[in-house]
Amino acid sequence: MLMLLRLLLLLLLLLSTSARAQTIHYVDTDANGASDGTSWADAFPDLQAALTATASGDELWVAEGTYTPTPGTDREATFQLVSGVALYGGFEGTEMSRDQRDWGLHETILSGDIGAPGTATDNSYHVVTGSGTDATAILDGFTVTGAYADGLFPRNRGGGMRNVNGSPTIRHIIFRENHARRSPDNRDAFGAGMYNESGSSPLLEDVRFERNVAGTPGNGAAGGLANRFSSSPTLRGVVFLENEAGALAGGMANESNSSPLMVDVQFIRNTSEGWTGGLDNYDDANPTLVNVVFFGNACANYGGGMTNDTNGNATLINVLFVGNVARNEAAAGAGGLQNNGSSSTLVGVTFIGNDAPDGAADGLGHRGSGSVTLRSSIHWDNGDELVDETSGGLDVTHALVSGGFASGTAIIDADPLFVRAPSPGPDALWGTSDDDYGDLRLQNGSPALDAGDAAHLLPDVGDLDEDGNTAEPTPFDLAGGPRVTATTLDLGAYEGGIAVSNEGSAEARSAPDLGVLSPNPARGPVTIPFTLPTPARVSLTVLDARGRTIARLLDERRPAGSHTLRWSTADLAAGSYLVVLHAGGTRRVRTLILT
Structure with a gap:
C-alpha cells in the first residue's frame, strides 16, 4: 500500500x-x-x-x-x-x-x-x-x-x-x-x-x-x-x-x-569609413560562406565587399561580388575582396563590376603570407581583375579572367555571356537604390559552361539539401539548381545556361527557370523574368517568411521562350519574401527583399 x-x-x-x-x-x-x-x-x-x-x-x-x-x-x-x-x-x-x-x-x-x-x-x-x-x-x-x-x-x-x-x-x-x-x-x-x-x-x-x-x-x-x-x-x-x-x-x-557558418546570406549597401564595407575576418577567424552575395558595399580604404586579414582563412562556395567599391584613400587594396596574410579557398565565385580607383586590384587582391585558391571562378569587368602582390599567392585553376592570368591553369579570356550584365543605374554610382545587380546566369554558348571540374566541389557543409550529409559534394548552385551535370562544372556561382535568340526569346537549357529579380532589394515595382524550354502552365506565387502564400501573380499557360512580369509589391511591409515559379514539373525560388 x-x-x-x-x-x-x-x-x-x-x-x-x-x-x-x-x-x-x-x-x-x-x-x-x-x-x-x-x-x-x-x-x-x-x-x-x-x-x-x-x-x-x-x-x-x-x-x-x-x-x-x-x-x-x-x-x-x-x-x-x-x-x-x-x-x-x-x-x-x-x-x-x-x-x-x-x-x-x-x-x-x-x-x-x-x-x-x-x-x-x-x-x-x-x-x-x-x-x-x-x-x-x-x-x-x-x-x-x-x-x-x-x-x-x-x-x-x-x-x-x-x-x-x-x-x-x-x-x-x-x-x-x-x-x-x-x-x-x-x-x-x-x-x-x-x-x-x-x-x-x-x-x-x-x-x-x-x-x-x-x-x-x-x-x-x-x-x-x-x-x-x-x-x-x-x-x-x-x-x-x-x-x-x-x-x-x-x-x-x-x-x-x-568562424561562423553562413548560408543564404546577403550583404547589401553596407559602408565603412575605414576598411571593409561588407564582411571582415581577422586573427584566425575562418568562416564558411555558402550561397552568399555582396552587392554594392563600400569603404574608404580596402575591401569594399570583404577582407580576410591575419589568418582570416575563409572558405567561399557559390558567392557573388557585384558593384562593391573601395575608395582607397590609403591607396591600397581591392574593391571586391582583399586577402592579407591569409589562406582562403573560393569555389564557384563570380566577381563583376567591383572597383578600387586607387588600389592595386579592383576585383580580388592578395598580399603578404598565405594564398588564395580559386577554382571554377569568373572575374569580369572589374578593371584589374586579380592582383598578386606576393609571388605565388594566387593559385588559379579553371577560371574565366578578363585579360587572362598568366600563372593560372585552364584560364579563359572571353566574354562570359551573362544573361544580363549588372549596372549601377542612371546615377552611375554603385551602392545606391537604383543599382541593377544583373542576371549572372550564363547564356547557352558561354565559354564558362562546362569549363570547370567537378572535383573542385567542396563538401556540403551548409547541408543545402537538408539530408544530414555534410560530407557529400555541394549539391546546389546559388539559385538552388543542381550544381553538377555529368562530370563537369560551370564556372561562377550558377550552373546551367540560358539560350538567348536575336529576338530576345530564351529557353532554359534543361528546365524552366526563374531569373534574377530586379531591382532587389526593392522599394517599389519589381521585374520577374522567367524562361520556358517548351510551352507550359506557369504558376508564380509569393510567400512570406513563414511560407504562407500572400500573392498569386500568374496561373496560365505560356509559350516557350522568355517572359517578364512586372509586380508592384504594393501594400507589402519591408521584409524577406520568396517568389516561387512552378512550371513543367519544376520549382524555382528567388528571395526578394523589400525595404
Whole structure:
C-alpha cells in the first residue's frame, strides 16, 4: 500500500511538472485585465514583468506594440533571455495557436527608447541580452531597435543584443537602427546590431540587420554583427542592409578564432569609413560562406565587399561580388575582396563590376603570407581583375579572367555571356537604390559552361539539401539548381545556361527557370523574368517568411521562350519574401527583399 501511494505521488509530481513545462504567458501592452498573463484578456502589459514570472519550458506570447526594458530611465535595464524560455512576437492578441501569428503584419517592437522620447543619448545600452544562455532560449518574431550603447566598457558593445558565453536561438528578428559608440574610457564600439563574445554561438535564422551604426568616422567596428573570442554563430537566411561602421566592417566582423557558418546570406549597401564595407575576418577567424552575395558595399580604404586579414582563412562556395567599391584613400587594396596574410579557398565565385580607383586590384587582391585558391571562378569587368602582390599567392585553376592570368591553369579570356550584365543605374554610382545587380546566369554558348571540374566541389557543409550529409559534394548552385551535370562544372556561382535568340526569346537549357529579380532589394515595382524550354502552365506565387502564400501573380499557360512580369509589391511591409515559379514539373525560388 505504501509503495502504491509513493507511485501515485510520483505520478502526480510528473504530471504537475509536465503541465508547468507547457505554461504560456500572454503579454499585451494594451491589456487592462488582471495582468497575470493567464489569457489575452488578462495579459501582462509589461514584458519585463512577464519574464520574471517564467520558468524553464514556458513560452511568452507577445502581442503587437512597443515594449521597453524599463518604464523609467535606467539605461542598464535589458530584456535578459533565459534558457528554457521562448519569447514569440507577432501576435494580434486573439490567437489560440502560435501558428496563427504574423510578425510582419503585427510588428512587435523591443525598443531601447527610454527616457525622453526620440532622444537617443538616454536610450538603453543593450535592448536584449542573451549571456549565459543555450539554444533553448528563444527570441522569435520581434523588431529590436533604439539602442544607444555609448557607456563605459562593455556598455558600448552590442546595442541591439549582447551575448557573452551565450548561444540563444534567434529567428524572424529585425535589428534596426541600433547604435554603438566609443566609450568614455576610450574603448572602441563593436556590433551595434549584435555583439557575440567568449564562446557565444547563437543560431540566426531569417534575421535582418538594417541601418545599424557602430562608431563615428575613425572608430567603431561591425555596424551589423560582431563575433569575437571564439564565437561562431550559424547564420541562415540573414540580410545585412545599409549598416555602417566608423572604422571597420559596415556589415559584419569576425575576430579571434570566430568562424561562423553562413548560408543564404546577403550583404547589401553596407559602408565603412575605414576598411571593409561588407564582411571582415581577422586573427584566425575562418568562416564558411555558402550561397552568399555582396552587392554594392563600400569603404574608404580596402575591401569594399570583404577582407580576410591575419589568418582570416575563409572558405567561399557559390558567392557573388557585384558593384562593391573601395575608395582607397590609403591607396591600397581591392574593391571586391582583399586577402592579407591569409589562406582562403573560393569555389564557384563570380566577381563583376567591383572597383578600387586607387588600389592595386579592383576585383580580388592578395598580399603578404598565405594564398588564395580559386577554382571554377569568373572575374569580369572589374578593371584589374586579380592582383598578386606576393609571388605565388594566387593559385588559379579553371577560371574565366578578363585579360587572362598568366600563372593560372585552364584560364579563359572571353566574354562570359551573362544573361544580363549588372549596372549601377542612371546615377552611375554603385551602392545606391537604383543599382541593377544583373542576371549572372550564363547564356547557352558561354565559354564558362562546362569549363570547370567537378572535383573542385567542396563538401556540403551548409547541408543545402537538408539530408544530414555534410560530407557529400555541394549539391546546389546559388539559385538552388543542381550544381553538377555529368562530370563537369560551370564556372561562377550558377550552373546551367540560358539560350538567348536575336529576338530576345530564351529557353532554359534543361528546365524552366526563374531569373534574377530586379531591382532587389526593392522599394517599389519589381521585374520577374522567367524562361520556358517548351510551352507550359506557369504558376508564380509569393510567400512570406513563414511560407504562407500572400500573392498569386500568374496561373496560365505560356509559350516557350522568355517572359517578364512586372509586380508592384504594393501594400507589402519591408521584409524577406520568396517568389516561387512552378512550371513543367519544376520549382524555382528567388528571395526578394523589400525595404
